[in-house]
Amino acid sequence: MAVEKLIVDHIDTWTTARQTRSTAGRGSSGKIDLYGIKKLRELILELAVRGKLVPQDPNDEPASVLLRGMKKQQEVLIKDKKIKKPKKLPPIDEILESISIPQGWELCYLNDIGDWGAGATPNRTNSGYYGGNIPWFKSGELSEDYITDSEEHITALALKECSLRDNQPGDVLIAMYGATIGKTSILNTRSTSNQAVCACTPFDGLSNQYLLTFLKASKRVFTSMGAGGAQPNISKEKIVATQFALPPLKEQLRIVEKVEQLMSLCDQLEQHSLTSLDAHQQLVETLLATLTDSQNADELAENWARISEHFDTLFTTEASIDALKQTILQLAVMGKMVPQDPNDEPASELLKRIAQEKAQLVKDGKMKKQKPLPPISDEEIPFVTPNHWEWVRFGEIGEIKGGGTPSKNNSAFWEGDIPWVSPKDMKVDYISKSELSISQDAVQNSSVTLISEESLLFVVRGMILAHT
Structure with missing residues (x-):
């Protein structure tokens, strides 16, 4: 089944599955996580790195040729002392039997397809290390596919003396610590990073955009690698020992292009869903406002009857239900939830008894005497209360x-x-x-x-x- 058809045939599933984020964002839909679209993005990445997103072309140069070229490039760089010799990993043939990859692909380790290195933090007490023009990235700054500038900058002296990796444009960064584990970006500029970030300079034959796609698809794998400790983290050693299915170069580029197209479609679905959510929430809030603006019980009943006819349509999201709950509370404290009874003792008499009770508690030494509170001005009153209600300050009705x-x-x-x-x-x-x-x-x-x-x-x- 083509992925486009999978998206179209199940569009309601992708666009209606939602969950609540742990923290609220801006706007009425700010705390909504479009779970279905998030899962669709994950599926696209998963299909991409398994070779199921675009067809294989038998005319493509096989990845085995690429891998041999990468091996030679790695050996030359080691010989010229431009990179360090990586640690030896178990033969990949032992793993290949249990993993299925497309024809023309090659299974290897991330160690085989690029030079990897983590960053460091220059000594904070040395002012000569900071304030230069070299971007110094932290893991939380890996928020976009391409990054150019960082929050902090270091000097050439720091780069020379502090075991920092001199990252180049086109290098791929991946976060290794805490909640940012697995976040990844491509560099647009020469830079360096702290120890929570690992960088890769891909060898010839590997598209950095395809490597970015693979690392994104592997985010859950990296997150699970870091679980278990007080501070979740992964290491460069764990990253380079990760298995990697290398496609032919031309197929890498086709995959990257297809992923970009499908992610753009996801962006459109997401924007449409958020716009619909915002419009829905504005409608709900406007209709609920008619309840709190009702002048009397009859008008309230009339307005509620109009809303209740569409209850199942209006109150379908957590935000709309929250708004309904808040409206119920607001109606309650405005005196519009239940009818007033003229036989009830007025609140003014209740306030007199409270004042007497407080005076007695002060006299008995059970409560400190409070400073007089200023009267409530007309400007402070947010709405008109029913007859026999009274506006007071909290300090008048209890002990704070x-x-x-x-x-x-x-x-x-x-x-x-x-x-x-x-x-x-x-x-x-x-x-x-x-x-x-x-x-x-x-x-x-x-x-x-x-x-x-x-x-x-x-x-x-x-x-x-x-x-x-």
């Missing part, structure tokens, strides 16, 4: 307390059974236990404050700001 962290150096503080709640425990509406607990000693001799049952907790710092 800050938390604290007992010293980690005192083990006795952390050996009790009193829950010590941190933001990572606040994943549910009601908390009964926490990951860490403290002792009574910590309560009495540190900055922590005991919080009574039924209190509301509110995060004021960090990545989950305002979580409750």
Whole structure:
């Protein structure tokens, strides 16, 4: 089956499969990962390096000829002391029996098709090493297929004295550390890199664009190689020992061209999907705004009836469902969720009782006297409330307390059974236990404050700001 036909026949599968990213991006579709298109890209790369993307041509010069030429080139470079002699690897014939490759291809190691070398970090205390005009790439900067400039630059002195690899235009870089493992780029300029990046100068007969395609297709392999340690990483030794199926040069170029065409098609599918998602989300938000803008219960019911007729069409994405949840909460605090009862005691009377209760707590020494809070101005009021509701400040309806962290150096503080709640425990509406607990000693001799049952907790710092 041609890949184009595979894409077209299953276009709904590729464009509708989505998942949520761990962090939100810009725009209403910013936190959506187009999972189907991502998998389609992976499939294209996988087919490419297996020889199933373009037909083989028996008239192409076989890869065995290329490989012999690469071997000779490597030997000459070693003899001229331009590159180091690589470590010997097991005979590839032992592996070939278990791997199927197309006619005219040759199985080898990445060690056989280019000169590989990792970078280094010049001494930070030597100012003469930094601020030059030679780009010095870190693994996080391998974000595009072609890269030209880096965040930091080093001097010719650093390149001479610090065991840095002098990378040339056309070299292929691959990231080896952390979350960036397997990211890869082609250099547009002479440069160097830190130790988290390995570079390859391909031998004659290997397209650097095809090598880029292969490394992209192998990203999951490299990631799995680095798993298991506290800091995931791979080494140059692991990279060069990776098996590589070398196609004829003309086929390499045909594969690269076909991959570019198909990736361009994926870009179009992705843009269409994101545009559709954004338009869908704007429609949802516009319709939900009619609910919060409703002037009375009758108008709210009328607006909701209009939306509910299309519920299954409107609320199909996580973003649209989140917006609906937020609208429900907003309607609740605006007094539009349930009808008002004129027989209810007005909020003004409730506020009087709260003030009396707080005054008594202050008198009994159970609560500190608060500073007077300024009255709420008309400019601060975001919406009109129902009759008998009152606008107040948080400080008027409760006691605001800050938390604290007992010293980690005192083990006795952390050996009790009193829950010590941190933001990572606040994943549910009601908390009964926490990951860490403290002792009574910590309560009495540190900055922590005991919080009574039924209190509301509110995060004021960090990545989950305002979580409750």
